[in-house]
Amino acid sequence: MTDQAAHASGSRSEPESAAGGRRLTTRETAELLGVKPETVYAYVSRGQLSSVRAPGGRGSTFDAAEVEALVRRTGRREHTPAGNDLVFRTGITLIEQDRYYFRGVDATELAREYGYEEVAEWLWTGELRPGVRFDAPAAALAAARRAVGALPAHSGSTDRLRVAVIAAAAADPLRFDLSPRAVLSSARSLIPTLVGALPVIGGAKPGEGAGPGEGAGPGEGAGPGEGAGRDEDGGRDEDGSGTLAQQLWPRLTARPADPASLAVLDTALVLLIDHDLAASTLAARVAASAHAHPYAVVSAGLGVLEGPLHGAASGLAHRMLTEVVDRGGAAPVVADHLRTGRRVPGLGHRLYTGEDPRGRTLFALLEKVPQAADALAAARDVVSTTARHTPLHANIDLALAALSVSCGMPAEAGETVFAVSRTAGWIAHALEEYAERPLRMRPSGQYGGPRPPQPSPTPAPGEGHGEDPPR
Template identity: 80%
Template sequence: MTHEATRGAGTEGSGGEDPGEARRLTTRETAELLGVKPETVYAYVSRGQLSSRRSPGGRGSTFDAAEVAALVRRTGRREPVPVAGELVFRTGITLIEHDAYYFRGVDATELAREYGYEEVAEWIWTGELRPGVRFTAPAESLAAARQTVAALPAHSGSTDRLRVAVAAAAAADPLRFDLSPQGVLSSARGLIPTLVAALPVVGEQPTAGSHDVAGGASASLARQLWPRLTRQPADEASLAVLDTALALLTDHDLAASTLAARVAASAHAHPYAVVSAGLGVLEGPLHGAASGLAHRMLSEVVERGSASPVVADHLRAGRRVPGLGHRIYTGEDPRAQVLFGLLEDVPQAARALAASRDVVATTARHTPLHANVDLALAVLSVACGMSAEAGETVFAVSRTAGWIAHALEEYTERPLRMRPSGQYTGPRPPQPLPAPVLRPAPLPRADPAN
């Protein structure tokens, strides 16, 4: 179908056009090539997937044949676009259906059980599995990131540090504006380990000097991240949970932060700016920071020995119980299922695991909500002596790979296609010039010494 559509797009025009101009197609011809109804063609236009031009005489629209052919190649199958008004992106990265999710058609939970984070990242980027692959931080970028992180106030959180590390790494990379697939992948393979290595080891003050871990660049990203999350020594079972969590969280379709990343990529922002856009949204309490709420709740359950009073306090205050329910999954979050299974092999996680089950069972008396990945991350962070923001750090580092994958897709689309129109609700013009507001000068502050 693709070859026939391409051939047809190059030979069938709307007539009456300048011979030196790119060939134009009528709405009917465009609909036939795409295998959709004529009204669906205009839905493609409204979503920025096609551009149109009024035909001579103003009767109907015409479409660029080459642009139509490119859309046919991208879609690869004849199906109508979703209902008008929905914001939909075609993506070959993640599919979520029937309480499961898949990376490029492969069960994501199976991938995460069998392969580490770097291998899964390469899979979603390229569709190629590279066993044993390791990412290496470029010396210049890492030095700049560490120096910038070290200059932050001591109370800064990990997401604060990741955001400035991205900016510093970008400034140190003169090739950041290379948006070719290989250029973007080269930047990504250097940025992710830079983010991890720029974070201070727990218990140490952030410095611009070396704070590498045993194994150095040859160690897995999970092993490098571990001492930046907790003082406790890493054991293989706990490391397996962390590595699997990183792999599981790599992407989850068009989450809020991923949409922000695609908007940045649509403007042809470089990959570091794309990651910065994602990090900005991720910090919201309803997205990446949700795991911190689950950590605090679970810590209290462990301390008090029962979920009942803790759940009651949340409900009394009108707050939802953290770590439960998901807008996509009707049953238990498949990511949580995998992590809970691995946490069974971590001896020090027994109390936190029991507390998480108590939370689910207690809440189920009122409403049957299942555990989500935030609760599983909370079990890991509580059991291994991590801070409340550890889950957010894991989320941010992991999802960086997903943002890059979506940027690679978006760079191949028509630039700036995401341009919604605002519905103005202010006063109708013309309005008179506003009168200036005169405010008295503020009084000087009193001297505390007096």
């Protein structure tokens, strides 16, 4: 055990035994294993650790080498804080003091300076590659488009994304290779495949963005210092393929993209890449713990994201803002929500006591979008109206709603942006989880049913075994 670990334990180790092995106290052993002291003795009872009574009869001591070997076999588990059921080590996102960081770097600063693909690549590999672009393989994109095209016309964007993931997986015979290099290759192709599989709205063509010839951005092979930062038009490539934000834009709205609006969309994509262990990310890590391939990991995340308390929350805020604009004020709309027992969407966040830094960043950029004035005024009206009763700040859902309302996007546009963006975060967590002990997330259920032995069930009255019921 290191001196730092010994200091953190709060007690001094017993001196080395006569055999020369370092002895640890129960508290030190528990700290090193990341468990409660009671669990240490459970390891002893199962024969996984041996203990020696400490001099003076005060507790037991444990061989440091034996404890460290157990750590290597089982993996260190973190203590569970009150109110949380699961805690996992992660080096991706830190949230503290109303700010959040990607690998120690302020995420809002990253979003203002770099594009989605650049930040995703850096988050995965630790390498910043200015101008990097993700490309969809032709076979995977064709399969995804065929699958999405077979869905009913009323299907939502998340329905289409889930089907596109399955189709892309089926087109990738190497999907079961979980080496980091293979997983990253799948991720770089899957994200643009998801975007390319979505239907274009209003007849716009894929790749249409700020207009031809405006500020061509560098290609993937740009060297250090070339293309760093965000292009004025959102980073359009010379070949017309554009950034992921430009590819996504015509799948969200039929309105032509302008540089300011594209910058908001690209920033939103960066801001939403990850947000610690949200419900969908936890589902993705559970799938990765079972060594599911990366497409299945993304499918697990998408399945949870669709809930109204997670990725779909921005759609509720969109409908509310639209109503506020139509009715000329927030007061009657907020009153209707409260009268029917509904919470006002787009306000507050359990991880922030003050402003959601993601929402604050997007609102600041929306100020530069002329057509966003009405939606921004409606959002401010909602916040000030509810503040008379409860001082809640606007969150990312309200900011996404302001973007979608002001740019003529459907209510589900925010959910689409959320899903596409968070795919990169799920992959980052999968890479972490693949390196952990497999199937470590195996909680035990607290059974509350009838105690055995119970009699076998009998058929309902009037129904025989295997016979057709009376008609």
